[in-house]
Amino acid sequence: MIARLTEGVSQRGLMLLAALLAALLALPLAVNDYLITVLILILYFAYVGQAWNIMMGFAGQLSLGHALYVGLGAYAAAALYVHFGVSPWIGLWLSMAVAAVAGAVIGFLAFRFGVGGVYFAILTIAFAEFARIGFDHWSWLGGSAGFFLPVANYAKNDIVSLRGSPTMFYYVVLGMTVAGFILCHVLMRSRIGYYWLAIRESPEAAQALGIDIFRYKMLAVVISAAMTSLGGVLFAFHYNNLFPEQIFHISRSIELILGPIIGGIGTLVGPIVGAFLLTALAETLGEIMLLAGIDVPGIKQVFYGVCLLIVVVFLPDGVWPPLSRRLGLDDAKAKRREGSK
Amino acid sequence: MTALLEIDRISKSFRGLRAVQEVSFQVPEGQVVGLIGPNGAGKTTCFNVIAGVYHPDGGEVRFAGRRIDGWRSDQVCRAGIGRTFQLVKPFAGLTVMENVMVGALNCSAGVRQARRKAESVIEQLGLADRALQMASSLTLPDRKRLEVARALATDPRLLLLDEVMAGLRPTETDQMVALFRELNSKLGLTILLIEHVMRAVMALSARVVVLHHGQVISAGTPEAVTRDPAVLECYLGAEAV
Numbered sequence: 001m002i003a004r005l006t007e008g009v010s011q012r013g014l015m016l017l018a019a020l021l022a023a024l025l026a027l028p029l030a031v032n033d034y035l036i037t038v039l040i041l042i043l044y045f046a047y048v049g050q051a052w053n054i055m056m057g058f059a060g061q062l063s064l065g066h067a068l069y070v071g072l073g074a075y076a077a078a079a080l081y082v083h084f085g086v087s088p089w090i091g092l093w094l095s096m097a098v099a100a101v102a103g104a105v106i107g108f109l110a111f112r113f114g115v116g117g118v119y120f121a122i123l124t125i126a127f128a129e130f131a132r133i134g135f136d137h138w139s140w141l142g143g144s145a146g147f148f149l150p151v152a153n154y155a156k157n158d159i160v161s162l163r164g165s166p167t168m169f170y171y172v173v174l175g176m177t178v179a180g181f182i183l184c185h186v187l188m189r190s191r192i193g194y195y196w197l198a199i200r201e202s203p204e205a206a207q208a209l210g211i212d213i214f215r216y217k218m219l220a221v222v223i224s225a226a227m228t229s230l231g232g233v234l235f236a237f238h239y240n241n242l243f244p245e246q247i248f249h250i251s252r253s254i255e256l257i258l259g260p261i262i263g264g265i266g267t268l269v270g271p272i273v274g275a276f277l278l279t280a281l282a283e284t285l286g287e288i289m290l291l292a293g294i295d296v297p298g299i300k301q302v303f304y305g306v307c308l309l310i311v312v313v314f315l316p317d318g319v320w321p322p323l324s325r326r327l328g329l330d331d332a333k334a335k336r337r338e339g340s341k
Numbered sequence: 342m343t344a345l346l347e348i349d350r351i352s353k354s355f356r357g358l359r360a361v362q363e364v365s366f367q368v369p370e371g372q373v374v375g376l377i378g379p380n381g382a383g384k385t386t387c388f389n390v391i392a393g394v395y396h397p398d399g400g401e402v403r404f405a406g407r408r409i410d411g412w413r414s415d416q417v418c419r420a421g422i423g424r425t426f427q428l429v430k431p432f433a434g435l436t437v438m439e440n441v442m443v444g445a446l447n448c449s450a451g452v453r454q455a456r457r458k459a460e461s462v463i464e465q466l467g468l469a470d471r472a473l474q475m476a477s478s479l480t481l482p483d484r485k486r487l488e489v490a491r492a493l494a495t496d497p498r499l500l501l502l503d504e505v506m507a508g509l510r511p512t513e514t515d516q517m518v519a520l521f522r523e524l525n526s527k528l529g530l531t532i533l534l535i536e537h538v539m540r541a542v543m544a545l546s547a548r549v550v551v552l553h554h555g556q557v558i559s560a561g562t563p564e565a566v567t568r569d570p571a572v573l574e575c576y577l578g579a580e581a582v
Contacts, residue, residue, distance in 0.1 A: 191446050194455075198443040201432035208392065208426070210418035210447035210495055266434075 005182065008189060013329045024174055028167045036166040042279040043173040044231060049271030050180045051227035051258035056257070057266035058184075058193065059220035060200030062117070065106075065124030066228055067252035068131050069099040073229025074236035074247060075141055078149055081161070081237075082141075088162045092233045096226040100253070102127065103225030107218045108220065125250060132248035142242070149240040162237040169238045176230060179270065184268055196220055200266075262311050264318025273320050278307065344403075345370040345531050346391070346422075351400030351410070353386055360386040362555045363400070368499065373525055373532040375546035375563070377539075379575055383555040384535045385427055388501055391533075392424045393417035404499065409444055418447065423497030425488035427504045427535070431476035437463065438472045440487055444494035461495055463521065466490040481508050489517075493524070500524075502534040506541045518544050543567075551575075 006014055028036060034259030046071060055061045076098045106127050110120045137146040150163075157164030162172070187193045195216045198206035207213050236242055246252065263274025285303050289296065315322060344367035344375060353361045361383040368374045376384050389395045391402055393414035402410040409417055418424075423444075432440050439457035442452070449455035463472050466486045471479065476487060485505050502521075506514045518541050524530040525545075538540045542549065542563065549566045551559040553575040559566050566572055 189453075190452060194439065194443050194446060194452070197435055197439070198432055201434050202430045204394075204414075205426065205430035205432065205491075206443070207414045208394075208418060208424050209444045209491060210415050211443070212413075212415050 002027070005186065009185075010329060012327075016329065018326070021178065028170055033166050036170050038279065038283050040166060040170050040173050041283075043170070043177045044234060045256060045259045045279055046272040047173065047177045047180050047234075048228050048231040048256045049263070049275055050177070050184055051075075051224050051231065052257050053260045053265065053267075053271050054184065054187070054196075054224040054267045057270075058188065058200065059196040059217055061217060061220060063124040063221075063224070063253075064121045064250070064257070065126070065128035065253050066224075066252065066256055067248050068102060068124070068128035069225040069228035070232040070235060070252065070256070071128075071131060071135070071242075071244070071247040072102055072150045073232025074230075074242055075135065075147065076229070077233040078147060078236040078242060078273050079141055082143065082147070082149060087160050088233055088237055089160065092230055095229040095233050097306035099225040099229030099232075100222045102131075103221040104218060105321065107221035111214050111217045125253070126251065128248050128253060132244050135244035144244060147242040151240055162234075170236070173234055176234065180227060181268060181272070187223075188268070192216065192219060202239060254281050258308065260318075262307060262319060266322035267318065267320050267324075269324070270318050270320040273323065274318065277319060281307070343370055345405060346533065347401075347403040348387070348391070349401040349403065351387070351390055351397040351402060353383075353390055353395055353397050357452075360555050361390065361397075361552075362550065364555070364557055366368060366550045366557060366560060367581065368531060368533050370531055371525070371529045372399075372547045373534070373545045375522065375542040375549040376533060376535045376552065377537070377542060377549060377566075378552035382552040384552055385503060386555075387552065388424065388503055388533075388535060390416070392422065392501060398534055418495055418497075421496075421498035422501060423492035423499070424501040425485075425492050425496045425503050425505055427507075429481075429484045429488050431479070431487055432486055433477035434475065436473050436475055437468055437479070437487060437490075440476050441490045441494045444491040445492070448496035448560050455494075458496075459490075462494045465493070467516070482510075486517075497530070499531045499533065502532060502536070504535055504537060506536055506538040507540075511540070514538055515543070516539055521545055 027039065048066065052063065052066050055063050073095035076095040080091040080094060081088055082087035104166045106124060107113065110123050115123055135141060141147045157168040159168060195206065195211050198209065198211060199213050199216060203213055235247070259274035259280055260271040261274065262278055263272065264270030282303055285299065289299055311318065346368040348364060348366050350358070350363045350365050352360060352363055357570070364383070364387060376387065380385055384394065390397045390410070391411070393412045393416065396411050397562070400410070401408055404420055404422060407420070409420060412420070432443065438456070438459055441462055445455040445458035445462070446452070449458055459544045463469055466489060468483065468486055469492060471483060479487060485508065488501070489505055506517055509517065521532060521544065525532060532545070534545065546563055548561065549563050550557060551566055551572050558571045558575060560571040
């Protein structure tokens with residue numbers, strides 16, 4: 001089992017992954033609550049970025065509406081908890097189901113009727129907007145005034161109800177990120193992963209080789225949506241408040257795809273590296289601005305823009321591919337790709 | 342000899358253009374059949390109808406006794422028809438090995454089995470030393486070989502080859518011809534090929550079907566077809582006959 005999981009990963013890569021995991025596990029011992037919250041944010045973006053990457057990076061379907069799945073996941077689990085006292089560990093199944101159905105509906109409409117590329121992206125935005133407007137008027141879930149979870153009691157950690165300290169949330173989101181990483185690794189080494197890559201590279205050729213492209217694209221959307229919705233569950237229980245105007249907003253969809261874009265679309269480590277870079281840098285910049293007494297609204301967004309520009313211009317494949325070569329982690333494939341340029 | 346593939350009066354129009362009109366021919370099991378004709382004769386349209394890319398406006402396509410016209414191309418492939426594209430469509434961002442593995446997964450229980458299958462096909466096509474290269478780094482002749490390798494990896498009963506020799510040097514053409522001969526004689530693979538390289542068509546085909554303006558104008562052995570006045574006329578003009 002373990003041998004199968006580590007197949008295709010170099011010794012050196014495994015050691016680095018283990019060291020990184022050990023460091024992340026030990027980190028709460030060394031840092032304060034503020035840094036823990038930043039780390040939660042980073043890992044949250046790494047996780048949802050990984051989920052988005054399944055669709056875009058692996059199957060080549062650009063979704064600009066992933067906030068939809070975050071929001072649906074968040075509202076489903078939060079509603080079950082607030083209205084019926086159901087534990088989020090049970091609620092998350094509803095979250096995944098709701099998001100998967102939403103993904104299936106969008107996927108069906110798009111792939112059945114040949115909507116692709118930017119038109120598909122627009123469709124995903126449209127559905128996120130439908131949800132935003134719909135939830136704004138759904139009073140059972142607080143409508144536009146927001147939906148609130150009872151605020152956490154920091155004195156004790158209640159893992160069953162996901163009520164507790166930032167450290168507890170940190171470990172939960174770390175577990176999710178690791179699980180998401182392993183899931184994607186396994187998917188990419190299986191039939192489904194090869195088929196996704198084939199569809200991404202050339203749908204016509206993929207179909208001519210016997211791949212039912214409708215089915216495999218549907219699988220990509222459904223898996224990605226269900227995985228993203230768990231990010232929403234964490235979001236709801238960590239932040240305790242949900243506003244349709246925020247959670248379904250297109251800026252949230254864009255925010256969550258920046259990590260994988262900066263890190264490297266279609267790579268497993270890219271979304272994680274990208275989330276670390278963007279969130280860490282944005283927070284640091286915020287701190288510096290604060291210390292310097294500069295309070296410019298939107299500076300974070302400007303910084304994101306500059307970062308994107310730099311990556312697009314200098315590192316079109318993202319930060320991770322060249323970084324992995326520098327670390328000596330590149331497989332033969334990356335080397336040859338470089339050699340062929 | 343029974344026909345593995347039967348094309349029965351298929352027609353296909355694109356708006357006003359009648360690309361293929363009432364074309365009928367058969368490909369017997371275990372035979373190599375060449376499909377030739379001048380540019381725009383409807384050869385590739387014919388292929389695309391067989392391979393499930395286009396639905397014919399009329400007529401039937403039968404493969405191994407089953408009607409397959411109107412099937413999607415993935416269903417056609419799983420039924421046992423492998424095809425190459427005239428304009429090669431490699432998975433550019435994947436290695437040669439991964440490209441062929443995608444095809445091999447069609448008939449394999451899992452990824453490991455597909456890799457073994459892909460290795461042997463890559464070896465057959467003489468791509469072994471490039472197996473780990475990105476497909477985007479291949480030269481055109483190698484891309485053509487990759488097209489064939491991918492299609493072969495799906496374990497087809499019938500292989501549709503769309504101008505795989507175009508752009509190859511004569512020695513490379515001869516290697517390809519030798520490979521198809523071997524596949525045909527040893528494994529009994531049935532082949533339908535579109536080809537402009539007459540050297541290859543004549544060397545490989547037991548029968549040749551000639552298309553012109555979307556219609557079959559001649560069919561028979563390569564020798565007979567090349568002496569047919571109708572064929573000479575469409576290729577060289579009436580004054581040459």
